[in-house]
Structure formats: C-alpha cells, structure tokens
Amino acid sequence: MKKNIRxxxxxxxxxxxVVGIVVAVLIIGLFVxxxxxxxxxYVPIWMEQKEAEHMEDVANQFSMLxxxxxxxxxxxxxxxxxxxxxxxxxxxxxxxxxRSFGNLDILEDQFILSVNSGAGTSTYSFGTIKYSSRNSYxxxxxxxxxxxxxxxxQYKGNIMAISxxxxxxxxxxxxxxNMSFNIANISRVKEKISVSGYGTYPIRTxxxxxxxxxxxxxxxxxxxxTKYPNxxxxxxxxxxxxxxxxxxxxHFSISGNxxxxxxxxxxxxxxxxxxxxxxxxxxxTQVGPGWI
Amino acid sequence: MKIKKNNYAISEMLxxxxxxxxxxxxxxxxxxxxxFNPFPDDQTFVTIVGEIKGKNITLLHKGGESLSLQTKAIxxxxxxxxxxxxxxxxxxxxxxxxxxxxxxGESLIFKQGSDLNNLxxxxxxxxxxxxxxxxxxxx
Numbered sequence: 001m002k003k004n005i006r007x008x009x010x011x012x013x014x015x016x017x018v019v020g021i022v023v024a025v026l027i028i029g030l031f032v033x034x035x036x037x038x039x040x041x042y043v044p045i046w047m048e049q050k051e052a053e054h055m056e057d058v059a060n061q062f063s064m065l066x067x068x069x070x071x072x073x074x075x076x077x078x079x080x081x082x083x084x085x086x087x088x089x090x091x092x093x094x095x096x097x098x099r100s101f102g103n104l105d106i107l108e109d110q111f112i113l114s115v116n117s118g119a120g121t122s123t124y125s126f127g128t129i130k131y132s133s134r135n136s137y138x139x140x141x142x143x144x145x146x147x148x149x150x151x152x153x154q155y156k157g158n159i160m161a162i163s164x165x166x167x168x169x170x171x172x173x174x175x176x177x178n179m180s181f182n183i184a185n186i187s188r189v190k191e192k193i194s195v196s197g198y199g200t201y202p203i204r205t206x207x208x209x210x211x212x213x214x215x216x217x218x219x220x221x222x223x224x225x226t227k228y229p230n231x232x233x234x235x236x237x238x239x240x241x242x243x244x245x246x247x248x249x250x251h252f253s254i255s256g257n258x259x260x261x262x263x264x265x266x267x268x269x270x271x272x273x274x275x276x277x278x279x280x281x282x283x284x285t286q287v288g289p290g291w292i
Numbered sequence: 293m294k295i296k297k298n299n300y301a302i303s304e305m306l307x308x309x310x311x312x313x314x315x316x317x318x319x320x321x322x323x324x325x326x327x328f329n330p331f332p333d334d335q336t337f338v339t340i341v342g343e344i345k346g347k348n349i350t351l352l353h354k355g356g357e358s359l360s361l362q363t364k365a366i367x368x369x370x371x372x373x374x375x376x377x378x379x380x381x382x383x384x385x386x387x388x389x390x391x392x393x394x395x396x397g398e399s400l401i402f403k404q405g406s407d408l409n410n411l412x413x414x415x416x417x418x419x420x421x422x423x424x425x426x427x428x429x430x431x
Binding site: 027049230 | 311312314334337352354355357358395
C-alpha cells in the first residue's frame with residue numbers, strides 16, 4: 001500500500017512529457033484557428049466569386065446559343081449545331097462548401113405575341129430555352145432565350161442581355177412606320193427537353209421550317225404575354241424612341257403588368273398606324289445525351 | 293559510453309519531430325491547394341453599362357447584386373469632377389428608390405446643362421458597403 005502511494009506521488013511530481021503535450025496542444029490550436037478562419041471568412045468569398053464567374057460563363061454560352069440560332073435562321077438549312085451550357089460549378093477541395101447546380105429546360109408556349117389591326121387579331125406562340133441556377137453563395141439567375149432575345153432574370157427583376165431581331169423604320173417622305181420582327185420558335189423533340197445537374201450539357205438546335213412573312217397593316221396594338229415584361233418593356237421603349245425618333249405618348253404608349261405588356265400605337269395628322277412584318281422560323285431543339 | 297546507452301527523452305523528441313512534420317505537411321497541403329489563390333477582398337458582383345444621351349449620362353444596372361442608395365458615383369466630365377450619392381436628388385426614379393436599392397433594369401440619370409458629345413466622360417462607381425469599385429469606364 002505504502003509502495004503504491006509512493007509511486008503515485010512520484011508520478012504526480014514528474015514533469016516528463018510536459019513540453020511535448022504543450023507543443024501538441026499549441027500546434028493543434030494553431031491548425032484549428034487557421035482552418036476555421038479560412039472556412040468562415042475566405043471560403044464563402046471564394047465560392048461567391050466562383051459562382052459569379054460561372055454566371056458570366058453561362059451568359060457567354062447563351063450568347064453563343066443565340067449566335068448559332070441566328071446563323072441557322074440566315075442559312076435556312078437543316079444543319080444541326082450543338083452549343084454547350086455548363087449547369088453548375090464545383091465545390092472547393094478539402095473545405096466544407098456546396099457546389100452549385102442548374103436546370104436547362106425547353107419550354108413550350110412561354111412567349112405569346114398578339115397583333116391587333118383593322119383585320120382582326122393574329123396570335124403567335126413561341127417556345128423558349130431556360131437555364132436556372134441553384135447557387136449556394138451568389139444570387140440565383142436565369143438566362144432565357146425567348147422571342148429571339150436573351151433575357152437575364154433574377155430576384156427583383158429582369159433585363160434583356162441580347163436584343164431580338166426587331167427593327168423600326170420611319171419613311172421620312174411618307175411618314176410610314178414599318179416594323180419587322182424575325183422570331184425563332186423553339187420546338188421540342190420528344191422527351192429530350194430537360195437536364196439538371198452541374199455538368200456541361202449540349203443543346204442541339206436545327207432549322208426545321210420557315211413560314212412566309214406575314215404583313216399586318218395599321219397595327220392598333222401589339223400584346224406580349226411573357227414572364228419577363230420588364231425586359232421587353234425597356235427594349236420596346238428604347239427601340240421605338242431611339243431608332244426612329246418616335247415619341248412616347250404621341251406615336252405609341254406601353255402598359256404592362258406581371259404577365260406581359262401591351263404597346264398601343266396612335267395615328268396622327270401626318271402619320272398613320274405602323275405596319276408590321278412578322279417572319280417565323282421553327283428551330284427543333286433538344287438537350288441531353290443521345291440525339292433523336 | 294554511459295551517455296550513449298541513455299535513451300532518456302527519446303520518445304519526447306520523436307513526438308515533437310513527428311508533430312512538427314505533421315504541422316509542416318498540413319500547411320504545405322493547405323498552401324498547395326488553397327492558398328495559391330490570392331486572398332480575396334469582399335467584392336460586389338454587378339454589371340452596369342453607361343451611355344451618353346445628349347446632355348445626360350445614363351447608367352443602367354444590367355444584373356448582379358443590388359446596390360445600396362448610399363453608393364457613390366464619380367463623374368469626370370472634361371476638367372470637372374462631380375461626386376454624387378445615387379440615392380440623393382432625382383438621379384434614380386422615385387419608384388426605384390422605394391426598396392432602398394438600385395436593382396436590375398433600373399436606370400440612373402445624371403443631367404448636365406451642356407452637350408457631352410465632345411467631352412471625355414469617365415464614370416466610377418464605388419460600393420460603400422464593400423468599399424470596392426464596381427465600375428470604372430470612359431464613355
């Protein structure tokens with residue numbers, strides 16, 4: 001018993017190994033502090049930067065998609081073109097971070113254009129291509145190819161990133177206003193209409209048909225049914241007022257709500273209501289591996 | 293000879309060397325994988341485009357993060373410099389200011405009394421929340 005007590009006392013008084021333990025604790029403490037600082041301060045900033053850069057990449061890829069479709073509209077030949085879209089971005093190695101995902105969908109009847117004139121109302125419906133991000137650090141954005149335009153949509157609003165093929169001409173002698181609108185209708189191919197994930201997926205577009213141009217004289221109003229009325233309102237207002245010096249309130253007015261907008265045209269003492277030439281092209285579109 | 297045979301504190305020394313090795317290896321791994329990136333500053337990711345329309349300078353928010361109404365805009369027009377706070381006066385439409393932010397699709401108009409077409413116009417926008425320049429362009 002006495003021997004045991006003496007051994008315990010001897011162990012208590014021993015300082016052997018203290019330095020090693022202190023060094024271990026200090027190194028682990030330093031390690032944990034550095035990792036925590038990087039994890040809580042730098043990783044979110046790096047990831048936000050990464051996701052913002054990915055959104056810029058998607059914007060560039062959508063501009064390439066529009067370029068491909070515009071080329072097909074000009075050539076009117078059934079040559080398929082694939083444009084790749086990167087749906088998400090990867091997480092950071094070794095640290096806790098989330099990767100971002102995205103959806104790519106081909107949607108039908110998303111953009112509806114109605115043109116009213118003395119001859120009645122003509123209605124046209126168009127499909128769209130939509131990319132929606134699911135980011136973890138940067139704000140979510142969507143890019144939409146709609147009516148020949150590329151629109152960027154995010155929480156709080158939307159804006160036209162690339163304008164469609166819409167033009168206005170005012171004849172300086174007859175004061176006749178002629179508008180022209182070339183629109184690509186995105187049509188779906190069977191079940192190849194949606195992909196989701198973070199990889200890079202190609203969209204395959206192919207010219208399939210073009211319809212003869214339709215001329216509508218004396219347009220009373222153009223009604224646009226869309227989920228992105230703000231983008232279209234800014235575009236029409238900007239194009240009509242700046243391309244040919246038409247005056248808001250004198251030649252036209254725009255009213256909008258959350259489902260779309262309406263452009264009313266007015267005649268005056270020297271000018272009549274405008275004429276509109278619509279040309280529609282059909283583009284077969286599919287996403288995902290394995291073309292049909 | 294006696295000292296040579298003494299192995300007192302060898303385990304402590306080995307432990308310290310091992311810990312040092314672990315620490316050095318860990319920091320090398322962190323440095324090689326993570327810290328090769330420059331240390332980031334807090335940034336605001338926003339796209340703003342500007343244009344001159346006669347006597348006015350128009351800046352359009354074209355996507356990205358919303359900016360506070362305390363954001364500073366510096367206009368260098370010819371030899372003159374104008375510093376403004378975007379939420380002040382009527383630079384932004386009153387309906388745009390309701391939510392206290394400059395959002396996508398909203399335009400800021402800086403009006404001048406004279407035609408700007410033959411002048412050098414430089415616009416710099418500084419987000420005061422992150423203290424970062426979000427736009428610096430010659431229009």
